[in-house]
Amino acid sequence: MSSVETLAYFLEEDSLRGVMRDWPEAMQLMVRLDGAGRCELLVHHRDEAGRVLETLREALGEEAETLAVVPQVEGFATRRVRFSEEQQLLALAASTEGLSESAQDYAINYRFACEEGLDPEAVIGQRARPFADEFESDLPQVSERRAVRRAAPAPEPRLFPEGYEAASDPARRECTLVSAQLHGQGARVRLTLDPETSQGNEMPVTVGNVGHSADFGCFVLPRGALADWQAGVALVIDMPQEQFPEAWAARFRKQTHHAQVSITATGIFVRPMLPETVAPPEAPMVEVEEGWSLRRPLRAALVVIGMVLLGGSLAIGWSPFAIAEDGAGSLVPARTGLAALAGAEAVR
Missing domain, CATH: 3.30.420 (Nucleotidyltransferase; domain 5)
Structure with missing residues (x-):
């Protein structure tokens, strides 16, 4: 056999x-x-x-x-x-x-x-x-021994978790970083690479299979979807919405999301980025001296009010425009304000 x-x-x-x-x-x-x-x-x-x-x-x-x-x-x-x-x-x-x-x-x-x-x-x-x-072909071989197999040697301890390797690995040298946008387009999710160079008339490439990471924070597309695409030129890729969790599909339908795309020899890895929330404006800062209390500004306000009243009274007491009639029928400066009060005390 x-x-x-x-x-x-x-x-x-x-x-x-x-x-x-x-x-x-x-x-x-x-x-x-x-x-x-x-x-x-x-x-x-x-x-x-x-x-x-x-x-x-x-x-x-x-x-x-x-x-x-x-x-x-x-x-x-x-x-x-x-x-x-x-x-x-x-x-x-x-x-x-x-x-x-x-x-x-x-x-x-x-x-x-x-x-x-x-x-x-x-x-x-x-x-x-x-x-x-x-x-x-350098594709993974499919041979499978049906006879008794020898025990496989123990694998060498890994330096990194599964799926991570050093960038110096010759099989992982290819890496291109591209900016992109994601949004809902009818029953599809549309990915646009290099959107700033888009002319608006690009013919979309349809990709029917989308692979997702365990936490759905990243998805991957077949490397062949790029065909002869070159960096610096816009490329539009359409994917069925049912290939995405409803949580992501709903977000893409609601608004456009930016995305970071890593293109490697094994696939097109897309990481959607959540929109930044606008923080409410900060309240103006008020510097407060040490030992501040409510009574201090209240006392200061009372002092200011008292000085204003006192100043007003003095001004009234010595006003050159206040006049009165003496017993002989002549006009003389009248005493008002504090002066009048002082005179009243003298009479008593």
């Missing part, structure tokens, strides 16, 4: 259109991987998925029982594929020259055969497999 597992991974139309804008409708791509690191791509119509699997099983012969299919198909084994592996497969498809054009030609020939009542396989023939030539 062979110890090598063959994996047939079907990349569906929505995922492929997320990394290749002109991917034709109803077309799929099967990626076949084996434990030796070989990889082959097979373009086909979605209605042909069953025929493609049967053809592959016949080609494997005695090794057919080692075939696993993703997504799961009844009658076939399956296996778990990590999100990062799926993104690598999409990136491989996006970087394969001429793949999209081949899918378009296939779609035209398939539609013609169906309209004429012909067998598509007979009409298309070997042109259905322009990318079936095997080539070496």
